Amino acid sequence: MTGGSDPSDVFTLPGKAAVVTGAASGIGRETAVVLAEAGAAVVLADVDAAGLAATAEAVRSRGGRADVVPTDVTDAAQVTALAERAVAEHGRIDVWANVAGVIRSAPVVDTSEETLDLIIGVNLKGTYFGCQAAARVMTAQGSGAIVNVASAGADMPAPGISAYALTKAAVLMLTRTLAVEVGPAGVRVNSVAPGFIDTPMVQGYWTAPDGTVDEDARTRTIGNRAAQAPLGVIGEPRDIALAILYLASDAARFVTGQTIRPNGGVVMPWRPGVAGARRSRARRRCR
Numbered sequence: 001m002t003g004g005s006d007p008s009d010v011f012t013l014p015g016k017a018a019v020v021t022g023a024a025s026g027i028g029r030e031t032a033v034v035l036a037e038a039g040a041a042v043v044l045a046d047v048d049a050a051g052l053a054a055t056a057e058a059v060r061s062r063g064g065r066a067d068v069v070p071t072d073v074t075d076a077a078q079v080t081a082l083a084e085r086a087v088a089e090h091g092r093i094d095v096w097a098n099v100a101g102v103i104r105s106a107p108v109v110d111t112s113e114e115t116l117d118l119i120i121g122v123n124l125k126g127t128y129f130g131c132q133a134a135a136r137v138m139t140a141q142g143s144g145a146i147v148n149v150a151s152a153g154a155d156m157p158a159p160g161i162s163a164y165a166l167t168k169a170a171v172l173m174l175t176r177t178l179a180v181e182v183g184p185a186g187v188r189v190n191s192v193a194p195g196f197i198d199t200p201m202v203q204g205y206w207t208a209p210d211g212t213v214d215e216d217a218r219t220r221t222i223g224n225r226a227a228q229a230p231l232g233v234i235g236e237p238r239d240i241a242l243a244i245l246y247l248a249s250d251a252a253r254f255v256t257g258q259t260i261r262p263n264g265g266v267v268m269p270w271r272p273g274v275a276g277a278r279r280s281r282a283r284r285r286c287r
């Protein structure tokens with residue numbers, strides 16, 4: 001129960017077991033570190049073996065427990081095996097964060113079937129398989145929290161991201177549908193929809209295949225993205241990891257089927273006309 005309880009207790013995960021996909025890089029790596037810092041033993045899944053080893057080292061160097069399970073989330077059998085390994089190690093799964101994702105940019109008319117299959121395979125089917133595997137274990141044990149990573153692209157159309165955006169919009173509906181199905185069994189399902197976060201996924205915008213960084217492109221891209229947000233900044237992986245921790249923890253025990261949008265304010269339901277009128281009134285009052 002959270003009533004009267006200490007915030008420093010409910011925002012932690014002592015003795016919990018957490019599976020994190022996409023754990024080899026960026027937001028997934030930081031999520032693994034943050035969940036471990038909050039007390040969870042983490043099970044790390046990704047296709048990138050070297051990245052997984054680096055994340056495991058980051059967790060262990062902070063005194064946490066990490067098990068590495070190389071997993072391609074597009075393969076349902078591998079995701080089932082991941083859940084089985086987590087249960088074998090820990091006897092249960094308390095948290096499952098579906099973070100693995102890929103992006104490719106092209107206009108609709110130029111998007112190949114191969115690209116479409118890749119993005120749907122990782123972002124949509126991978127998240128779906130993760131939800132299935134987690135929900136089967138969690139409904140049987142009568143508790144658990146699933147956190148899916150969507151994107152600001154789920155809400156906001158932009159040229160060139162149709163395939164990516166449609167998978168992320170689907171993740172929001174998967175989250176709500178599954179929340180309705182498994183809520184009665186004591187399992188919560190929520191999403192985090194990040195804005196622009198400086199990770200290897202977006203570093204491709206300014207990094208050549210040989211690793212050369214185009215500093216002008218970097219400054220321009222980050223500046224443009226920051227300028228789109230009311231807070232005037234882009235985010236860091238930890239901004240998302242902390243939102244995932246909240247949704248995974250007992251602090252969010254009354255929260256399910258929801259989406260948190262850590263995005264600097266770049267996407268929100270608002271009516272600019274109304275806000276503008278309020279600003280004018282506020283300015284008049286300040287005179």
Ligand SMILES: NC(=O)c1ccc[n+]([C@@H]2O[C@H](COP(=O)([O-])OP(=O)(O)OC[C@H]3O[C@@H](n4cnc5c(N)ncnc54)[C@H](O)[C@@H]3O)[C@@H](O)[C@H]2O)c1
Binds near residue numbers: 027051194195
């Ligand atoms: N970086 C951003 O600006 C941003 C914004 C919104 C949403 N997101 C989402 O956040 C999540 C994490 O992205 P990131 O920015 O940390 O990117 P990233 O590229 O740093 O990490 C993505 C990870 O997913 C892994 N992955 C890819 N295909 C996989 C597969 N088939 N099976 C298992 N793992 C696989 C990669 O190996 C990588 O480690 C993604 O779902 C992404 O769509 C990112």
